[in-house]
Amino acid sequence: MKTYLSILILLISNLCFSQKFLDPPKLDIEDLKLTSYTKNPSEAAEVLYRSYHYYITDGELHLDVISRVKIYKKDDAKKFLEEEISTYNGKNNTNEKITSLKVNTYNLENGKIATTSVDKNSKYQSKETKNTTVTKFAFENVKDGSVLEYKYSVLSPWIYVIPRVMIEDEVPIRYCEYVFDTPKYYGYNINYKGDLKPVNQDVSERVLYGVDCRTYRFAYKDLAPYRNEKYVNNIDNYRTSVRAELNSTDFPITGSGSIYDGGIKGGFKSYGVSWGDIRKQLYDDENFGDELKRTNLVKELLPQEIKSIKDPKERATAILKFVQTQYSWNREYAAFTDKGIKNLINTKVGNSAEINLLLILLMRSADINAEPVLLSTVGRGLLTSYSPSIAMLNYVLAFTDIGGKPTLYDATSKMTLPNIIRPAALNYYGYVMTKTDAKQINVLCPGKSTTYLTVDAKLNQDGTVTGNFSDRDTQLYAMMNNERYDQDKAAYQKESYKERYTFPFTNIKTELLDNNDFQTSFDFDSDSFVDGIGGKMVFNPLLFLYNKSHEFDQTEERRSPIELYTGYDKIKKVTVTLPDGYIFENVPKSKKFRTEDSAIQYVYKVTQEGNKLTVETTTTVEDPVYPKEYYPAFKQIFDNITKMEGQVVTAVKK
Template identity: 25%
Template sequence: MIRKIVTLLFVLSFAINGKAQDFQLGKVTIEELEEKQHPKDTAAVAAVLFKKGRMELVISQKHGFLLNTVVKMRLKVYKKEGYLWGVEKIKLYDTEKVKEEISFSKASTFNLVNGVVEESKMDDKATFDYRINKFWNQKNIVFPSVKEGSIIEYEYTIKTPFYKRPRDWNFQMEIPVNYSEYKTIIPEFYIYNTITKGFFSPKIDLKIKDKKATLDISNLFRMEEYKEKQTTYTLENLPALKNEIYVNNVNDYCSSLIQQITSSDFEIGDEKKVDEKWNKVLQSIYDLEFAKELNQKAFFEQDIKPLIVSLTSPEEKMMAILSYVKNNIKWNGNLGYEVENGIKKAFKNKSGNIGDINVMLTAMLKYTGLDTNLVLSSTRENGIAAFPVTSAFDYVISSVKTPDKIFLLDASEYNSMPNILPLRVINWYGYLIVNKGNSQKINLVKSESSYKFTSMNFEIAPDGVVNGKLKQQQNNHNAMLYRDYAANENLESYIEKLEIESGKIEIKDYHRENINELEKPIEEYFSFSGNSLCEVIHDKIYFSPMLFFAFKENPFKQEKRGYPIEYDFPFENKYQINVKIPEGYAIESVPKPIEISIIEDIAKFKFLTKVIDNEIQISVVHQINESVIKAQNYDLLKEYYQKMIEKENEKIVLKKA
């Protein structure tokens, strides 16, 4: 770090141009308070009237360079559902050695009382801290007197030593944003790589200012002249960031600004340049968090050696170690690629965070001689790891390379299997860390396809009562999710819910197999009867051959879509149905066969029928073969679902012979 800095004073000027002058705290108008709904989004529960940020590099004698970020915000509450915006939550890095500091210079709520603007200021009792983990603390600020019509405004400053990676600036939020401005003030000595993401691009205003600074190193004073880069990014009239079906994390598409320092031309002491490349970031994480942990073996050797002594194939060893960790070390619920307590302590306590468990798993796999590496990744909640910075990641899994393929493993999830990862971590890409070598980008959404095969035989009585038997098999992710659900639901309650969801049928003779044999598909068997699955009108019987399995409505309802369609995993749902018609009835009509395929077989649907004597055979297949489908294909997919729904709900018509 910086060895000798006594004083470096940057003479800063904060030029506020034209329109920005209108956005000042404290100047709340009666017109703003009287506004009943947002002019562009009448359904909005609240809206940001303006949000301004200013990021500036400064010198601290104690810490070296610090990054100061000042945030000013004015927010309008329209409806009761908007009261939640009366609580601000700010995440801060907080350890014994390094702390981020926050200070509020203003925090008030404004209301219109008897035609007069009344201000309620926040007091110290309205703030409280929430410890997330040993690294992060959350500051919660509760604003007073929030009601329909209120205006909330605040200003705070965050001081952080992490100037190499400023906080992201989100222009867009879950409510409309009328105006958002972010200004960066950076001396020419530092160069930041800046990217913007989302569907709205900010207007950029760049100014270069001549500056002077007095530098004192080793008691030698020197006046330095330099240039300062002032960049202002603005966006106006941003719509609310609204979630849509089949979107893992809508914030991945939020209009935002992300920065990472790339080089330093002004070096003091042992200050080093930062390389933005992924390999450098990954190697630095490896050296800091994993290198020492992965070389440990003494504390687990006597437990692991007997497990593998008779095993020969890489797959056998991999499964033995994975099963051992899953059965002996429990996840404490905390995320993070950093080892929270160290793998030795986690082994002793039989509990740990994600880092503890999966780094331990990798150390054990390494001990067996397998070609194993860690894979850094980001949960869906954290967002896509799209930029080469350490904060892009909050998760780590393990990998094993065999002559045939690469397996991805996560021992924190008991019901997971190789390449069948928990949904929380199936988030676009991960990065396999090869120590002192070229790391590898790993596609996490190219999961194994999961099938659900349903065999159903039923017969219809003349009064429309249906009696049948059903067998269903599920594998891979479908099986994992089923096992997770079954672990938290008693059997009686599960059957009761299944009866209701399946059209109020009555289920008998229910049993299931392979609930604990993770390598096998889940199997369910039961008999059922129902008196509301057919319509009897005069001398005709009408029914959908898929009964309670038919799609009822199209999940894609909006006219246009801006986000990709993200499925949890590729899947294939197959149905083989045999229907026995009652004596004295003949078939009047049966749905015609159809085959639909779009976008080079990314989505496929088949509906085939065959009549043999008094039986009708129906074969149905619905496949989604890619986890992520581009937004420009939304119309095609929407039409695909509509045709599928129409076909699945077509009726077979029987008439008296």
């Protein structure tokens, strides 16, 4: 009986869902009357309708997009008030083009729908890089209660990879659809990622645009928001998405042989269906494989003192430092060279592929077996073993295996070390691409980074506290902070210390130490740490280092992994010396706690020697990544840390 009832409910729900594909409903005045989202009045906005329609005709890719968003709270919905469209600028007149763009704001005025169209002067183009043009526009006359709508079309010659479409958003979605229509002679992988199931789907063959086509259509209804979460490097890795990628063609005609001009040679042709196939494409490409053959360019580059280093690990590290010293990254991520390694050698500036391919060539010239690792940066998204994609690759690293110890090198930053690479490249996996093999490897930060926060303070009889403070980082943390400091010294000190600590301090000094640790120190003199109560001085023995709160405070169910870039130890050590004639009372007791598997640990250690009290805390997180199921453990541990570090101590006269 239950089975029949379930089937009946499913049939009824399908009958009730009447939205047709590519049939946007008319704007309903009732939507303009809404003042809040029914299910959750705190929502700032709601997507009423969103449609992505990709289709291929005459060897070109068309995209039609429609978006309609209800604004409930303008000040909290800034993401939707300005939009941008990125188009790719290729070589030989292969540019993507926006063929139409309409932008409207709808408001309810005197019981009727009033339309405000965006003036042409409000639209502008900003060329972000040499290969990308971004068209930006802002909605006009937006109020609480407005409905914002844009429609645009893009024409593209690039049909190899159809851009990924994100289905979920940080606000609720009433209806969203994805449609991709392609002639049958193009074969595509439809890469579907995420937990959502469409309420309506149609994967079939039919005649469209005058030819036999395959159509892929997915519709979604009443989606809950998938909000940004703290400690997630790229939330789009976990939201539901759809992406199509060409895997084969089977044309009955003869043409130029280009997959971009609609004149593909007849017969069946397969494209990158395995990582081995992609390896071959890389080595056949003049901007990758041919560049790795240019050994003559680097014969005389390395100083003899580097070539003569006996230990191969030390030699590899010296070559890394040589490239870091001599060449600079132009801040462009790439899997292929642009102007080539020869140009890099001459100009001293190049993209990430040029920098690290040169590093590989130099290592090989010094009898070190180095190979390229290809990966996708954090911003580009995760690579997957089951869905090989050359279009997802946008970064190169150097890889060695000396004495059975695999090591990664990245010369794009002046601060990297062996296995300490740019955080943008720490994206779970990459592929070592040799001339004969493609092998997946982990690309995560090994070991742990340590932060030492140290305070040596003196409590004065008038309740003021004087002392000095140092903040020292090691490993990946040292590299990350050093790079931030190197880019803008004043901004780094302001954001990290002057805005964080409101008490007076002087002699601030930031420096890279000889052992590659990174440190900031200052002196302080403050009257804000101690409360006088009944002739006693009460204060937190951690002074300004205690945790008043923490960031594992998510109340909604965790949906994404916890990503930290690196495991870490955070060690706080505060020593407070009392003035003569004073003693401590109510000294907190030492304590420690941990998870059952010791993945997260905390120690609160108190020692007293005469009129000196030292509190040392150690927070240990063993790994750079944890599954979402660990979130309650993080929350519980850090709740307890906050409670422990909120304890106070009393200083009284003898």
